[in-house]
Amino acid sequence: MHKRNSRLALAVLAAATVGVMVAGCSAGGGDTTEDGVTTIQFWHRTFTPVENEWYADIVKDFNESQDEIKVVATEVPGDAWDQKMKAAQAAGKAPDVYTHPGSIQDAVNAGQLHELNGIVSDEALGEIIDSALPVSAIDDTYYAYPLLLEPQAVLFWNKEMLSAAGLDPEVGPATWSELLDMCAQIQPTLAEGQYCISPATDAVTFAWSSVGQQFNFSGHTALTSDWTAPDIDNAGYRELMASYQTLWNEDYMPKQALAAYVEGKDFGEEKVAFKVSGSWMMSEIGSDFPDLLGSTGIGAFPDADSAEGDTATTLGNFKWVVDAKSKNAEAAGAFLEWAIAGDAENLVPFFVDTQFTKVPVRESVQEAVAADPAASEAPWSGIIVNDIAPTAIPEPTYPWDVSLAVGTAMESVMKGAASVDDAIKTAEDAINTVIQRDDLPSKAPKS
Incomplete structure (x- = not known):
C-alpha cells in the first residue's frame, strides 16, 4: 500500500544529496552520518490510539x-506540548517537522516556519483544496501542509431519546428556536442526571468553538475588516450570548460539564440527548461506544433564527510544518511530501480508522477514502464532507487573545456573572x- 512513485523517489534522493552537503546538527538534533543518512526529528501530539498507530x-x-x-x-502528550515546544524553540532545537493546529499567522510572524515552496513540489502544493488554503499559505507562500480539516461545531443526537420525546429521530433542529422547542419536549422525559444538551461551557472552549456561530449570528467575526476595532457590540453577538443564557437558565444543559467539549463520554453514557463537539467525536463513539453508532444522528449546528452567515462552524485543522531553523529542510520536505502529499493510499488508513x-484536503484522497469498502457503513461521512465542511469558515487569523475575550x-453572560452590556x-x-x-x-488581511 505504501509504495513510492518515481517522482517521490527522486525527491527523497535529491533531499538526501542536499542533506549530505549541509551535514551537521539539525534544529531537532538530527545530523548526517558517515554513511550519508540524514536524520530528521518529527514530533506529533498524542491523538487517539488509531491516529497514533497511523x-x-x-514513519516506519x-x-x-x-x-x-x-x-x-516523538509522540508528545497534548498537555505537555506547549511547554516542550517552547523550550525546544528557545534552545534552537525544535524538531525538523511537527504538527501544528490553528492559524499559522503568529508562527510566521515569529519566524518559526520554513517556506514549503522549494522543499515540497509545486504539484503537491497545488493539490490542496481551496478551503484548506487559508490555513496553509499566506499570499502565494506555503508554510504548512494540512493532513485534515474537521468542523469544530457539529450537533450529535441520540435518536432513541428523541423518539421517547415524540420527536422525529432522523431530523435535528435547523434553528436555535427549533433546538429550544425540542429541549422543552425532551426535558420531561429525562431521568435524574440527564440533560437535553451538552454544549461548550467555558471561555477557552467558546473562544475557538464558537467562531462559526459568531459568523452565523452576525455575518462577521470579532474584528472590523480592517482590524482597527472590535465588532461585537451588535444584535448578532447579543443574540448569540442570550441563546446560551437560555440553555443555562432553563436547565437544558448541566451546570457542571459532564465531559470535555472535545470528547463524547457524556453522550456515549447517554447523559445527554444532544452533544455539541467537533466531527472527530464520531470516531470516539465508534471506538468506545459502538452500540450507539446506529442510534446517533449527526447534522450541522443550528442556525440563528435570522442567520447572517450560512454556516455555524469553523474548520479546525492539523497541519505538518517544517521548522524555520531546520538544517535539513530539504529532507524534512521530502518526508512531509511522501507521507501526506504523495500517494493517496498512504492516507486512506488514517481516514478510515478515524x-x-x-x-x-486533496480531492485524490477524498476519492480514495470514499472508495474504501467501509465507507458504505459510515453514512455520517457524507454529511461531514459534503453538507457541513463546504460552507464552514476558516479559523480566524487574528491573535488568540481576541477570541478569548469573546469566549x-x-x-460570563451564559452563567449570569455579567450582563450582556457589561460583558x-x-x-x-x-x-x-x-x-x-x-x-x-498593519496586519489585517488584504482581502
Whole structure:
C-alpha cells in the first residue's frame, strides 16, 4: 500500500544529496552520518490510539521505503506540548517537522516556519483544496501542509431519546428556536442526571468553538475588516450570548460539564440527548461506544433564527510544518511530501480508522477514502464532507487573545456573572488592548 512513485523517489534522493552537503546538527538534533543518512526529528501530539498507530506506521513505512533519510518520531502528550515546544524553540532545537493546529499567522510572524515552496513540489502544493488554503499559505507562500480539516461545531443526537420525546429521530433542529422547542419536549422525559444538551461551557472552549456561530449570528467575526476595532457590540453577538443564557437558565444543559467539549463520554453514557463537539467525536463513539453508532444522528449546528452567515462552524485543522531553523529542510520536505502529499493510499488508513470523521484536503484522497469498502457503513461521512465542511469558515487569523475575550464574554453572560452590556464592554476593552499592543491594523488581511 505504501509504495513510492518515481517522482517521490527522486525527491527523497535529491533531499538526501542536499542533506549530505549541509551535514551537521539539525534544529531537532538530527545530523548526517558517515554513511550519508540524514536524520530528521518529527514530533506529533498524542491523538487517539488509531491516529497514533497511523503516525507510527507512516514513519516506519517511510524509513523502510528508502535508505537516505531516517525519521525519528516523538509522540508528545497534548498537555505537555506547549511547554516542550517552547523550550525546544528557545534552545534552537525544535524538531525538523511537527504538527501544528490553528492559524499559522503568529508562527510566521515569529519566524518559526520554513517556506514549503522549494522543499515540497509545486504539484503537491497545488493539490490542496481551496478551503484548506487559508490555513496553509499566506499570499502565494506555503508554510504548512494540512493532513485534515474537521468542523469544530457539529450537533450529535441520540435518536432513541428523541423518539421517547415524540420527536422525529432522523431530523435535528435547523434553528436555535427549533433546538429550544425540542429541549422543552425532551426535558420531561429525562431521568435524574440527564440533560437535553451538552454544549461548550467555558471561555477557552467558546473562544475557538464558537467562531462559526459568531459568523452565523452576525455575518462577521470579532474584528472590523480592517482590524482597527472590535465588532461585537451588535444584535448578532447579543443574540448569540442570550441563546446560551437560555440553555443555562432553563436547565437544558448541566451546570457542571459532564465531559470535555472535545470528547463524547457524556453522550456515549447517554447523559445527554444532544452533544455539541467537533466531527472527530464520531470516531470516539465508534471506538468506545459502538452500540450507539446506529442510534446517533449527526447534522450541522443550528442556525440563528435570522442567520447572517450560512454556516455555524469553523474548520479546525492539523497541519505538518517544517521548522524555520531546520538544517535539513530539504529532507524534512521530502518526508512531509511522501507521507501526506504523495500517494493517496498512504492516507486512506488514517481516514478510515478515524471512522470517516475528518475531511481530506486533496480531492485524490477524498476519492480514495470514499472508495474504501467501509465507507458504505459510515453514512455520517457524507454529511461531514459534503453538507457541513463546504460552507464552514476558516479559523480566524487574528491573535488568540481576541477570541478569548469573546469566549470570556459568552461564558460570563451564559452563567449570569455579567450582563450582556457589561460583558461586551469588558471584551471590547480587552480587544482594543490587543489591537494596540500588536498593531493589528498593519496586519489585517488584504482581502
